[in-house]
Amino acid sequence: MRIAIDMDEVLADAHGGQRRLYAAEGHTFTDDALRGQELKEVAPPEAVTAVERHLHQGTFFANLDPMPGAADALERLCEDHEIFVATAAMDYPASCAHKVAWMMRHFPFFDLSRLVMCGDKSILKADVLIDDHTRHFDGFGGKGLLFDALHNANVDWPHRLTHWDHAHDTLREMQS
Ligand SMILES: [Mg+2]
Numbered sequence: 001m002r003i004a005i006d007m008d009e010v011l012a013d014a015h016g017g018q019r020r021l022y023a024a025e026g027h028t029f030t031d032d033a034l035r036g037q038e039l040k041e042v043a044p045p046e047a048v049t050a051v052e053r054h055l056h057q058g059t060f061f062a063n064l065d066p067m068p069g070a071a072d073a074l075e076r077l078c079e080d081h082e083i084f085v086a087t088a089a090m091d092y093p094a095s096c097a098h099k100v101a102w103m104m105r106h107f108p109f110f111d112l113s114r115l116v117m118c119g120d121k122s123i124l125k126a127d128v129l130i131d132d133h134t135r136h137f138d139g140f141g142g143k144g145l146l147f148d149a150l151h152n153a154n155v156d157w158p159h160r161l162t163h164w165d166h167a168h169d170t171l172r173e174m175q176s
Contacts, residue, residue, distance in 0.1 A: 001175070003077065004116070004124050006131040007087035007099060010147045011074070011107075012064040015039070021051045021060070036154040058094030066106045069164030075109050077167060083114060084126065088136070090119035128174065130161060143174055 008014035018039050019029065025047045033042055040048045054060055077083050085103065089096050096117050103110055121129065122139030129137060130145045134157055137144030146157040161170050 001127040001171070002082040002084070002125070003171070004084045004086040004121075004126040004129045004142075005074070006129070006133075006136070006147070007085060007103075008061075009067075009132040009149050010130055011067055011070045011085065012061070012102065013067050014061075014064055015149065015151075017060060017064045018051060018055075021054055022047055025050050031150060034150045036151065038151050055092050056094060058092060058096075058098050060098075061092070061095040062098035062102055064102065067164060071107060073164035073167045074107055077171075078109065081171075083110075084116055084124070085110070085114065086116040086118055086121060086124055086129070088119055088121060089117040128171065145170065145174065 005011060022028070022039060022043055027043055027047050029039070029042055040051075043051070074083065087099060089099055099117070100112065100115065103112065103115055116124070118124070120139075121131070121136040124140060125142075127142045128145050129140050129142060130147055131137065132147045132149040132152055134144065134146060134152070134155055143159060144157070145159045145161050146152060146155065148160060148162045159170070159174055161167060
């Protein structure tokens, strides 16, 4: 199969990184407060503006932790499938070089010719797209696999990946 995989909140813990930025602005949130909502929907507008300014500088994306199990899962998937990493990097144009460096650091086995910096993901042609936002499945020709996140906890979607350790089994179930 050809599988396209999102970066932020799927391979990279951008949620954890943003929570640290909000904490630096004096705002902390419980998981319960964030279930079903984006950070920027819960945080005060002035804090959102400060965090967005930081995100647009780009360096934020160089210092994110990988999601648990992501490196092992991606390496295994690359053995059996044609894997592309597809990130809507145009949301933060200054992030591009940092995202490339981040991939090289945490996923050194990954072929960078298969790293796709895009805007609208409907351009992607793959069998499966793993993403934490269902809006990226709009117009996508393959099957969307929703990666579990607090913000999408209440989203009803037929295919959900709850942890990278389950990737192999979940993808097999989707094929049957
Ligand atoms: Mg994402």
